[in-house]
Amino acid sequence: xxxxxxxxxxxxxxxxxxxxxxxxxxxxxxxxxxxxxxxxxxxxxxxxxxxxxxxxxxxxxxxxxxxxxxxxxxxxxxxxxxxxxxxxxxxxxxxxxxxxxxxxxxxxxxxxxxxxxxxxxxxxxxxxxxxxxxxxxxxxxxxxxxxxxxxxxxxxxxxxxxxxxxxxxxxxxxxxxxxxxxxxxxxxxxxxxxxxxxxxxxxxxxxxxxxxxxxxxxxxxxxxxxxxxxxxxxxxxxxxxxxxxxxxxxxxxxxxxxxxxxxxxxxxxxxxxxxxxxxxxxxxxxxxxxxxxxxxxxxxxxxxxxxxxxxxxxxxxxxxxxxxxxxxxxxxxxxxxxxxxxxxxxxxxxxxxxxxxxxxxxxxxxxxxxxxxxxxxxxxxxxxxxx
Amino acid sequence: xxxxxxxxxxxxxxxxxxxxxxxxxxxxxxxxxxxxxxxxxxxxxxxxxxxxxxxxxxxxxxxxxxxxxxxxxxxxxxxxxxxxxxxxxxxxxxxxxxxxxxxxxxxxxxxxxxxxxxxxxxxxxxxxxxxxxxxxxxxxxxxxxxxxxxxxxxxxxxxxxxxxxxxxxxxxxxxxxxxxxxxxxxxxxxxxxxxxxxxxxxxxxxxxxxxxxxxxxxxxxxxxxxxxxxxxxxxxxxxxxxxxxxxxxxxxxxxxxxxxxxxxxxxxxxxxxxxxxxxxxxxxxxxxxxxxxxxxxxxxxxxxxxxxx
Numbered sequence: 001x002x003x004x005x006x007x008x009x010x011x012x013x014x015x016x017x018x019x020x021x022x023x024x025x026x027x028x029x030x031x032x033x034x035x036x037x038x039x040x041x042x043x044x045x046x047x048x049x050x051x052x053x054x055x056x057x058x059x060x061x062x063x064x065x066x067x068x069x070x071x072x073x074x075x076x077x078x079x080x081x082x083x084x085x086x087x088x089x090x091x092x093x094x095x096x097x098x099x100x101x102x103x104x105x106x107x108x109x110x111x112x113x114x115x116x117x118x119x120x121x122x123x124x125x126x127x128x129x130x131x132x133x134x135x136x137x138x139x140x141x142x143x144x145x146x147x148x149x150x151x152x153x154x155x156x157x158x159x160x161x162x163x164x165x166x167x168x169x170x171x172x173x174x175x176x177x178x179x180x181x182x183x184x185x186x187x188x189x190x191x192x193x194x195x196x197x198x199x200x201x202x203x204x205x206x207x208x209x210x211x212x213x214x215x216x217x218x219x220x221x222x223x224x225x226x227x228x229x230x231x232x233x234x235x236x237x238x239x240x241x242x243x244x245x246x247x248x249x250x251x252x253x254x255x256x257x258x259x260x261x262x263x264x265x266x267x268x269x270x271x272x273x274x275x276x277x278x279x280x281x282x283x284x285x286x287x288x289x290x291x292x293x294x295x296x297x298x299x300x301x302x303x304x305x306x307x308x309x310x311x312x313x314x315x316x317x318x319x320x321x322x323x324x325x326x327x328x329x330x331x332x333x334x335x336x337x338x339x340x341x342x343x344x345x346x347x348x349x350x351x352x353x354x355x356x357x358x359x360x361x362x363x364x365x366x367x368x369x370x371x372x373x374x375x376x377x378x379x380x381x382x383x384x385x386x387x
Numbered sequence: 388x389x390x391x392x393x394x395x396x397x398x399x400x401x402x403x404x405x406x407x408x409x410x411x412x413x414x415x416x417x418x419x420x421x422x423x424x425x426x427x428x429x430x431x432x433x434x435x436x437x438x439x440x441x442x443x444x445x446x447x448x449x450x451x452x453x454x455x456x457x458x459x460x461x462x463x464x465x466x467x468x469x470x471x472x473x474x475x476x477x478x479x480x481x482x483x484x485x486x487x488x489x490x491x492x493x494x495x496x497x498x499x500x501x502x503x504x505x506x507x508x509x510x511x512x513x514x515x516x517x518x519x520x521x522x523x524x525x526x527x528x529x530x531x532x533x534x535x536x537x538x539x540x541x542x543x544x545x546x547x548x549x550x551x552x553x554x555x556x557x558x559x560x561x562x563x564x565x566x567x568x569x570x571x572x573x574x575x576x577x578x579x580x581x582x583x584x585x586x587x588x589x590x591x592x593x594x595x596x597x598x599x600x601x602x603x604x605x606x607x608x609x610x611x612x613x614x615x616x617x618x619x620x621x622x623x624x625x626x627x628x629x630x631x632x633x634x635x636x637x638x639x640x641x642x643x644x645x646x647x648x649x650x651x652x653x654x655x656x657x658x659x660x661x662x663x664x665x666x667x668x669x670x671x672x673x674x675x676x677x678x679x680x681x682x683x684x685x686x687x688x689x690x691x692x693x694x695x696x
Contacts, residue, residue: 034504035504035605035606036504036505036506036604036605036606037504038499038504039503039504039505042504168666168667190658190662191649192649192662192665192666193645193666194666194670196610198601198610198611199399199403199600199601199642201395201396201399201402201531201642202396202399202642202643202645202646203645203646205392205395205396205399205525205646206392206646208525208526209389209391209392209525221506222506222602222604225506225508225602226506226600226601226602229508229599229600229602230528230600233511233516233518233528233530233531233600234518234526234527234528235517235518235526235528236526251505252505252506254505254507255505255506255507255508255602256508257508
């Protein structure tokens, strides 16, 4: 071996050494950034980035390297991206996903590599019960909860009969079941539409002859825009109430506009939630990105705050997994929602609110906090979780 | 099921059918006259909707936007023909499918880049908004009536042009024996271009009038393209009359099926089974119809003249 080779070898080991001991915190993000649902993923990226920027690109005193991947709403793509994040990039945390089926796709390889997976939105029942995992946290909610709270809202509003309509797929059926679980009146009709439904006229005709007090629905994205517009066009807004989950939110309101004003929704948060941290967040977000943040952005911001608090607690050392987990579990950060704690299954215990849609003075639309429906609400799967 | 609910469903079916006809008319001519498979025809529908959105933003007037969009959709169709499709007429169907599929992907992404991924809407013009009280509990939006009238008027105009004008005669002749028409000294290239441009404009028009009812989003033309193919197969390829009858048939069956399938099933089976199977069955109905018609009349309901039935 000659001298050049030796010095090259030295340089190489030195280079390897620096990467191994680099203080940078690596965070991988897997969200949907293509197709119509890209708006949701974009909110998550923006919300997380805002938190990072406010903290000078550092979380818990560590410089953060953020790697954003698009899952294209395809399970195989999500799996590929997630695997490369944990194996090639060796990230410390993975933040994702928007959709529950994407979470199911990436879950196993990430938690098996003992990397922490934090969901800023998807909260399927699958990982809340007996399949809960020490390496998985959700900062959003458990999927069934919003529909369950909608049932409580219907009770509180004194609705006796409800026309329920959801798309014909797993999340649709979950929301239908969640609503029926807590609603005490009668559900006059249960209608399942195709996913991506275009023309609701036939359903609206049935709704108008049903004599129900209100419509309960779950129509995320474009379906929600079409339904709300057509509901309003058919003149139904005058005769019955419209209550929903994930149908009239900040991602769809720019399309629905006046047609959605006054519609009720269940959620954990609205842009006008009266607390100091939230007011500052919404103002900063709008100034930076030019649109009103939705719950997706809020949850992403909270996720960044959570990681910040946990890394600070462990003094920047993320190699001791048990210490990091304990620090995450404490949830010692200021949530934009107000009270926030983790249950034994690492899903949040939090307040749920009744929201309605309002038009702001500058002509923009957002959901608005009306009242708290249930406090410290835990999901109904946590007792099956042994961890 | 009350009579007035049934009436509303029929109106909705008619409205959907008219929309389908506007799209299928261009598709059936392009396919029939030129033997050209244009998967990108559905994209013209999306282009129309986005054009309407852009022009409404620009001018503030819906009616003005309609006419500007029509003009732009025509120019856009001609441009696509000149730049891309013209070079594919002599190629195999597989090449045509590949190229036009590429255009779908490109334009869907372009729409996303220009207008963002979020779903957009435009409001119907003031004099067409609001709804008519049909019965005590049922109302019907004025705008939907207007789309039915506009669609039927276009259908009538198209029927007149195809049946009674020289260009219509050439199109009909081109649909059955293009070689002969070309041998008689007709500039078939120009005929193709006209057919293509008008077809694109009709699909664009469908997109424009659909924009206030449905939402505008990238990829909105993809699903309706499949239904449009079903329509032209049922009606008979190259036949305007066939496309009209088939479009109304598909519109009515699809709309009525979606409302009635679950109800009908729940008479025989229990409610949860009906809820599971009903929606699935309803979305299959038009394909079952297509399969049946292909068995009984392989050339479609009203095949273009000269095509053996």
